[in-house]
Amino acid sequence: ETTVASARASLVRQEDTIIFALIERSRFPLNSPTYNQNYTSVQDSILDFVVHNTEAVQSKAGRYTNPEEIPFSTKSLPPSVVPHCPFSQFLHPAAASININKDIWKLYFSDLLPLFVASDDDGNYAQTAAADLTLLQAISRRIHYGKFVAEAKFRENPKAFEPSIRAKDRETLLKLLTLKKVEEMVVKRVEKKAMVLGQDVNIDNDIKKGGKYKVDPSIASMLYQKWLIPLTKNVELEYLLKRFE
């Protein structure tokens, strides 16, 4: 059963995934033909082609039967061909209707990507698309994990939340969901993780001060502060508003 503590532990672990995915995407420059619909013979950009077909395989293999996973493809995906794993029914059923992947997608390509890749072209478009998808999936999982955080918070103190949920009082709910101290800790830890995970490791194992990091630690932490935390909180809020539907 998910608790607030175990949900936070999951968010902490997901930081590693996101930072590694950032590092992997920043190995490549922007590679703009990846996103150009006219570059392929399939009327899709390489990105759309890789995203849809990767997700189709994953969908067949059962990935999206897990409520933590939400696909990005705008076309319908084939059903799972594997026996259904009985994931715990922790969330309220309305959770399934909360999906902000469209917003995440737009934000990623318009605001995030240009911050940490060089505006260059090295021809590795398929690899670039795969790296984009991995990072998008990690970001989406983190943000939508707000459903689990919100449910855990609600279950630990239902009386604190119920009146504002029934009154649809967004402002009070947001206050109840916000812990400034926790947010500051997340942002600081992400910056440190980007330093530790993004350094060159050698046998002597000394952390090189002032060395070059594989992804700018201040960009990683800014990404959390400006987008990931506010959007996670927003998912928490939207989830709670549907908690009694």
Ligand SMILES: O=C(O)C(=O)C[C@]1(C(=O)O)C=C[C@@H](O)C=C1
């Ligand atoms: O840890 C929590 O309590 C959360 O709700 C998660 C989170 C986050 O996104 O990291 C969001 C809101 C809180 O203000 C603190 C942190």
